Amino acid sequence: MANFTNPIVSLADMEAVTMPQTDGMARDYWQGGANELITLKENSSAFDYYKIRARCMRNVENVDMTPRKPLFGKKYSIPVGVAPSAFHQMAHSDGEVGTARACKSQNWAMGLSSYSNRSYQEVKDAGEDSAVFFQLYVFKKRNITEDLVRRVEKAGYKALALTVDTPYLGRRYSEIRNKFCLPSYLGYGNFPEKEAPDFEAAVGGMTGSTNNEIDPSICWEETIPWLRSITNMEIWVKGVVTEEDTELAIQAGVDGIWVSNHGGRQLDSGLATIDALPEVVKAAGGRVPVHVDGGIRRGGDVFKALALGADFVWLGRPVLWGLKYDGQAGVEKMMGIVTEDFKSTMALAGCHSVDEINPKTLVRIGPSISKL
Numbered sequence: 001m002a003n004f005t006n007p008i009v010s011l012a013d014m015e016a017v018t019m020p021q022t023d024g025m026a027r028d029y030w031q032g033g034a035n036e037l038i039t040l041k042e043n044s045s046a047f048d049y050y051k052i053r054a055r056c057m058r059n060v061e062n063v064d065m066t067p068r069k070p071l072f073g074k075k076y077s078i079p080v081g082v083a084p085s086a087f088h089q090m091a092h093s094d095g096e097v098g099t100a101r102a103c104k105s106q107n108w109a110m111g112l113s114s115y116s117n118r119s120y121q122e123v124k125d126a127g128e129d130s131a132v133f134f135q136l137y138v139f140k141k142r143n144i145t146e147d148l149v150r151r152v153e154k155a156g157y158k159a160l161a162l163t164v165d166t167p168y169l170g171r172r173y174s175e176i177r178n179k180f181c182l183p184s185y186l187g188y189g190n191f192p193e194k195e196a197p198d199f200e201a202a203v204g205g206m207t208g209s210t211n212n213e214i215d216p217s218i219c220w221e222e223t224i225p226w227l228r229s230i231t232n233m234e235i236w237v238k239g240v241v242t243e244e245d246t247e248l249a250i251q252a253g254v255d256g257i258w259v260s261n262h263g264g265r266q267l268d269s270g271l272a273t274i275d276a277l278p279e280v281v282k283a284a285g286g287r288v289p290v291h292v293d294g295g296i297r298r299g300g301d302v303f304k305a306l307a308l309g310a311d312f313v314w315l316g317r318p319v320l321w322g323l324k325y326d327g328q329a330g331v332e333k334m335m336g337i338v339t340e341d342f343k344s345t346m347a348l349a350g351c352h353s354v355d356e357i358n359p360k361t362l363v364r365i366g367p368s369i370s371k372l
C-alpha cells in the first residue's frame with residue numbers, strides 16, 4: 001500500500017493515502033454506497049470486461065486530448081470533469097472554492113452540487129468558465145427551488161443537471177449506522193438561512209428515512225416543462241440509465257443526458273454505468289450529447305467510456321480524495337494523474353485525437369448483457 005514516503009502515481013494511491021486519515025463519518029459518507037455496495041463496486045470493476053484493441057506504428061509523437069465537441073462553446077483540456085458532490089468543506093476548509101480554482105487552473109469543467117458548503121456565487125467567481133453545471137435537486141418547496149434556479153442562472157451557470165435518480169436517498173447502511181449529519185460548523189452555501197428547506201430532514205433522509213426534502217413526485221410530463229418555464233439555462237438529466245428513459249428525456253426536450261447511478265449510492269444492483277452507456281448512446285442517436293460518470297479511476301476507463309460513445313466523463317470521489325490530500329493542489333495533482341494516464345492510454349492504443357477513440361478500439365469479454 002502506498003504511504004506518504006512513496007510517490008502517488010494513481011488515484012488508487014491517493015485513495016489509499018487519504019482515506020485512513022479521514023474521520024470515520026466523512027470517510028464512510030464518501031466511500032459508501034447503497035445497500036450491499038454491488039453497483040458501487042461494479043461501476044469500477046465492469047471496466048475490466050472491456051479490452052482495448054491497440055493499433056501500432058502510428059506516429060503518436062503528438063496526442064491531442066481535447067474533447068470531440070466543445071462544451072457550452074468552450075474547449076476544455078480534456079473530456080473529463082468534476083462531478084457535483086455535496087459538502088466539500090468536509091474534505092478541506094476551501095471546500096468547493098478550492099475545487100473550482102483547480103478546475104480553472106487546469107481548464108477542467110465542473111459541476112456544483114445543490115448541497116455545496118460554499119455558495120454558487122463564490123464558486124462561479126473562483127471557477128469562472130469552468131463552473132458550468134449546477135446540479136439541481138427539486139425540493140418539495142418549489143418556490144425555494146425556483147428562486148435557486150433563477151439565482152444560479154443570473155450567476156452565469158450554463159446548465160442545470162437535474163438529478164433524476166434520487167426521488168429518495170438510497171439506503172446507505174454506514175450513514176444510517178453513523179447517524180450521518182453535517183458537522184455543525186459547516187453550512188449550506190446556496191440558501192439564505194431563513195429560507196432554507198429543512199436540511200436536517202434532507203440529510204436525515206440519508207439515515208434511512210423516506211422523509212426527505214427532495215420532491216419524489218418529479219416526472220417527465222411536469223418537471224421538465226416547469227423548469228423550462230423558469231429558466232433559459234440548458235436542462236440536462238443526471239441519472240438516466242435506460243434506452244426507454246433516454247427517449248422520454250429527448251421527447252421532453254432535454255439538452256443532454258448524463259448517464260449515472262450516483263456512484264452506486266442510490267439503487268443497488270443497478271447496471272454499472274459503463275454497461276448502461278451503450279444503450280443510452282444508441283437510443284440518443286446523436287440527437288443530444290451523452291455524458292457518463294461512475295467508477296472512472298484510470299485513463300483507460302476514460303478511453304473506454306469515450307469509445308462507447310460518451311462525449312465527456314465525470315469524476316466524483318477522486319475529487320474528494322484530492323481535496324483531502326491537499327486542497328486545490330491536491331485536486332490539481334489528481335487531475336494531473338488522470339491526464340497523464342489518459343494521454344498514455346491514447347498513445348499506446350495508437351490514437352492521436354479523441355475522434356479516433358471509437359467502438360472499434362474495444363472488445364468486451366466475459367459475461368454478456370441480455371434483456372429478459
Ligand SMILES: Cc1cc2nc3c(=O)[nH]c(=O)nc-3n(C[C@H](O)[C@H](O)[C@H](O)COP(=O)(O)O)c2cc1C
Pocket residue numbers: 029030031043083084085086113114115135163238260261262263264265293294295296314315316317318
Ligand atoms: C460524497 C458524494 C456526494 C455526492 N453528492 C451528490 C449530489 O449532491 N448531487 C448529485 O447529483 N450527485 C452527487 N453525488 C454523485 C456524483 O455526482 C457522481 O454521480 C458519482 O460520484 C460518480 O461516481 P464516482 O464517485 O465513482 O466517480 C455524490 C457522490 C459522492 C461520492
Ligand SMILES: O=C(O)C(=O)c1ccccc1
Pocket residue numbers: 086115166169202203262265
Ligand atoms: O450524498 C449524496 O449522494 C447526495 O446526493 C446528497 C443528497 C442530499 C444531501 C446531501 C447529499
